[in-house]
Amino acid sequence: MAVRGLSKLERREAIDGYLFIMPWLIGFVLWVAGPMIASIVLSFMEWDLFSPPTWVGAANFVQLGQTDLVWKSLWNTAYYTFLSVPLTLMVALGTAMMLNLPLRGQSAFRTFFYLPAVMPAVANAVLWFWILNPDVGLANALLRMLGLPESQWLWSPTSSKPTFVLMSLWGIGNTMVIFLAGLQGIPQSLYDAAEIDGANGWQRFRAVTLPMLSPVILFNLVLGIIGSFQIFTNAFLMTNGGPQHSTLFTVLYLYRLGFEQFKMGFASALAWLLFAIILVFTLVQLRLSDTWVYYEGGEG
Amino acid sequence: MASNATSQAQSLASSQARQQRRRKSARFYIRRLIQYIVMAALSVVFMVPLVWIVSSSLKTQGQVFAYPPIWIPEPIVWFNYIEALQRAPLLRWLWNTTFITLLSIVGTVISSSMVAFGFARLRFPGRRILFILLLSTMMLPQVVTLIPRFIMFKWWGWLDTPWPMIVPTFFGGGAFNIFLVRQFYLTIPKDFDEAARIDGASNWAIWWRILVPLSRPVLIAIGIFSFVFHWNDFMNPLIFLFSEKNKTLALGLRAFINPTDASWHISMAASMYLVIPITILFFVGQRYFIRGVVMTGIAGR
Numbered sequence: 001m002a003v004r005g006l007s008k009l010e011r012r013e014a015i016d017g018y019l020f021i022m023p024w025l026i027g028f029v030l031w032v033a034g035p036m037i038a039s040i041v042l043s044f045m046e047w048d049l050f051s052p053p054t055w056v057g058a059a060n061f062v063q064l065g066q067t068d069l070v071w072k073s074l075w076n077t078a079y080y081t082f083l084s085v086p087l088t089l090m091v092a093l094g095t096a097m098m099l100n101l102p103l104r105g106q107s108a109f110r111t112f113f114y115l116p117a118v119m120p121a122v123a124n125a126v127l128w129f130w131i132l133n134p135d136v137g138l139a140n141a142l143l144r145m146l147g148l149p150e151s152q153w154l155w156s157p158t159s160s161k162p163t164f165v166l167m168s169l170w171g172i173g174n175t176m177v178i179f180l181a182g183l184q185g186i187p188q189s190l191y192d193a194a195e196i197d198g199a200n201g202w203q204r205f206r207a208v209t210l211p212m213l214s215p216v217i218l219f220n221l222v223l224g225i226i227g228s229f230q231i232f233t234n235a236f237l238m239t240n241g242g243p244q245h246s247t248l249f250t251v252l253y254l255y256r257l258g259f260e261q262f263k264m265g266f267a268s269a270l271a272w273l274l275f276a277i278i279l280v281f282t283l284v285q286l287r288l289s290d291t292w293v294y295y296e297g298g299e300g
Numbered sequence: 301m302a303s304n305a306t307s308q309a310q311s312l313a314s315s316q317a318r319q320q321r322r323r324k325s326a327r328f329y330i331r332r333l334i335q336y337i338v339m340a341a342l343s344v345v346f347m348v349p350l351v352w353i354v355s356s357s358l359k360t361q362g363q364v365f366a367y368p369p370i371w372i373p374e375p376i377v378w379f380n381y382i383e384a385l386q387r388a389p390l391l392r393w394l395w396n397t398t399f400i401t402l403l404s405i406v407g408t409v410i411s412s413s414m415v416a417f418g419f420a421r422l423r424f425p426g427r428r429i430l431f432i433l434l435l436s437t438m439m440l441p442q443v444v445t446l447i448p449r450f451i452m453f454k455w456w457g458w459l460d461t462p463w464p465m466i467v468p469t470f471f472g473g474g475a476f477n478i479f480l481v482r483q484f485y486l487t488i489p490k491d492f493d494e495a496a497r498i499d500g501a502s503n504w505a506i507w508w509r510i511l512v513p514l515s516r517p518v519l520i521a522i523g524i525f526s527f528v529f530h531w532n533d534f535m536n537p538l539i540f541l542f543s544e545k546n547k548t549l550a551l552g553l554r555a556f557i558n559p560t561d562a563s564w565h566i567s568m569a570a571s572m573y574l575v576i577p578i579t580i581l582f583f584v585g586q587r588y589f590i591r592g593v594v595m596t597g598i599a600g601r
Contacts, residue, residue: 006425013422016503020418023411024434024478027471032437035448042447049451095342101335111586112343115350118582120532122553123571127349129557130356130564136365138352145368170349222439230441233534237557251443258447259539268447275444282439 043269048262060269070270072245073253074277076161077229080249083165085224089217092172096179097209110180117173125237128167129154154239157246164234164247175220182216183209211294218289222282229278250274353575357381357568364565380569387566388556390573393549397574400462400548401530407469408477408526409519415472416481417507421493438475442535450539464540465530477522484518485511521588524581531578549574 006014018025043060047053064070099110116124131138132153140150153163186209194204210217232251235241241248241256250270258267351371356364357380359373384390418424419431453464472478492514493506501509512519537551544552553574556567 010423013503014424017418017422017424017427020422020503020507021415021430023470024415024472025430027468028433028437030452030471031449031468032440032445035445035452036440038448038451039444049454098335098339098342103332103335103339105339107587109339109343111583113346114586115579115582116346118528118532118578119349120550120553120571120574120578121534122550122557123353123575124349125557126553126564126567126571127353131349131352136367138369141367141369170346226439226441230443236538237534237554254443254446259450264447264451271441271444271447275441278439278441 039268039271042265043272045265047264049264050262053265056265060266061273063266064269064273069245069248069253070273073248073250074274076246076248077231077250077274079161080164080231081225081228083162084168084228085221087165088168088172088175088224088228089220091169092175092220093179093213093217095172096176096183099176099180100183110177113176114173116170121233122237124167124170125234129238132163154247155243157244160239160243160246164231167234168228175224178220179213179216182213186212214289214293215295218285218293222285225281225285226278229274229281350575350579353568353571356565357572359565361563361565377565380565381572384556384566384570384573388552388570389544390549390552390570392545393547393552394573396462396546397531397548397550400465401527403462403466404469404530405523405526407466408473409523410473411470412473412477412522413481413512413515413519414507415478416485417503417511419478420482420485421490421506421511422503434475434478438479446539453540459540460542460546462541462546465533465536469526473522473526477525480522481515481518484515488514517588520585524585524588527581528578531574 042053044055044057045053046056046060095113099106099113103109130136134140134150134152134155137153139153143150151159151163154160190208190212191204194208199207230251231249232255235247235249235252236255239247241252251274254267254270254274257263257270355371355373358376358378359370359380360375360377363370363373419427419434449464450459453459458464458467488511492510496506496510532550533548534550537548541547541551553571556570558567561567
């Protein structure tokens with residue numbers, strides 16, 4: 001690279017610099033950039049891993065448009081994302097604000113609230129499977145106790161997706177901690193000033209907390225959407241796409257196409273479609289963020 | 301200095317004013333009480349899953365399905381844990397998981413702190429662009445690269461071995477981790493480096509002898525993050541491992557999720573082999589989890 005034109009000392013520093021970041025650079029080429037290019041190429045091919053690949057042009061993409069399950073899976077994923085992300089963010093922000101109150105025992109509360117986020121997915125699946133069991137589960141037992149109508153939870157196409165949304169609320173740990181970090185970075189003096197001006201709790205939240213926290217909200221929003229567009233493990237373990245394909249999320253469908261039916265080309269095309277959708281959402285959010293994210297000190 | 305002192309005095313005065321106002325109001329105590337009640341209720345809600353796994357893993361089959369639900373098993377059936385071992389090679393899987401997790405932690409901590417040093421301390425052409433590239437990979441969905449990675453590891457003969465999970469951690473250790481360590485390095489004064497440099501220390505010595513020891517908290521934090529990720533990882537083992545003897549515990553436990561089999565108590569006992577180590581680690585290291593995020597001022601900048 002442009003290492004010429006530097007002094008001898010600068011050149012030595014630059015060489016060391018490249019050496020230090022070399023592990024990442026190699027990893028990036030081998031497992032990020034390379035595979036991304038390979039997966040574009042693959043999406044124009046038909047390949048079952050065993051016979052030689054054949055070039056099929058845009059046929060995979062045409063087929064994507066014509067396959068009902070592709071649309072079904074995208075709809076399921078979007079449905080899940082648009083319910084789960086806002087709810088998760090609100091609950092995480094609410095609990096983070098509670099954790100930011102000057103109460104005794106906050107470190108214990110913090111530990112309790114975070115804990116479900118480190119539970120292994122399989123253990124979670126075993127547990128939820130059974131909590132949600134329509135006949136013997138804890139969830140319906142609770143509803144009966146409260147005199148509410150019971151639910152089929154995961155076992156009915158109408159309630160299966162909302163059930164996944166509900167389960168996602170137990171995994172808010174990371175989002176919550178990032179919010180908490182953001183809250184602790186807001187200077188107390190701003191709240192004092194607002195209090196002196198006679199702002200009540202809600203007004204302080206609207207005028208101080210939300211704007212000061214908006215970069216963190218953006219961060220959690222972007223990562224939350226990227227994450228929930230890729231929901232896989234829970235659906236794979238618990239419903240395997242059913243009932244009636246109501247929890248066939250895109251990555252689950254992609255897994256089936258690639259690793260059960262060995263349609264590597266078609267699966268790559270679906271991966272790129274999903275990536276394009278996620279990218280558009282991310283860019284739109286970053287663009288829109290100019291209107292609502294407040295960066296202290298002017299430029300972000 | 302002076303402005304610092306005034307702002308301290310101001311915040312002291314304002315906090316005293318707040319305390320005085322609070323001491324007077326009875327409403328304050330009522331609000332506190334409500335806050336504690338809400339916190340306790342939320343704790344119960346968040347803890348129910350874990351408590352339920354633990355308690356069910358010690359029940360008889362009859363008590364598992366008892367209605368109303370039983371929380372404290374009577375009698376306590378420790379034998380469930382032995383029966384779980386008899387049904388599947390859990391200890392073998394536990395060993396595989398431990399092997400992958402420990403090596404991945406080493407890879408993640410060493411390589412991300414090394415790369416972070418390059419980005420935080422050394423100037424080289426293209427640094428800014430490469431760093432933006434690094435950050436943007438955080439937003440890249442894993443699935444886009446999944447199929448080519450699978451094919452690549454197949455060519456290399458790495459399928460059904462632990463290497464697809466371990467080796468990539470030695471090459472960067474994840475964008476998020478690099479970012480966390482770099483942010484931490486930026487808070488360490490450069491005077492330390494300069495002093496060592498005058499004494500003739502190389503960049504490698506400055507990194508290894510000065511910055512690494514000073515950044516122990518953040519390195520522990522990313523070590524824990526990487527533990528949690530690899531211990532619980534399901535998707536990578538699912539794609540890259542096939543044979544019974546090579547499975548990780550998270551993958552192997554899938555055999556215990558069977559809605560038609562009524563032996564939930566055994567399933568719960570089996571999953572405890574995965575849950576216990578991570579719960580212990582979590583309670584021991586919980587301050588690092590949270591501090592790791594807080595201290596770096598990740599705040600979305």
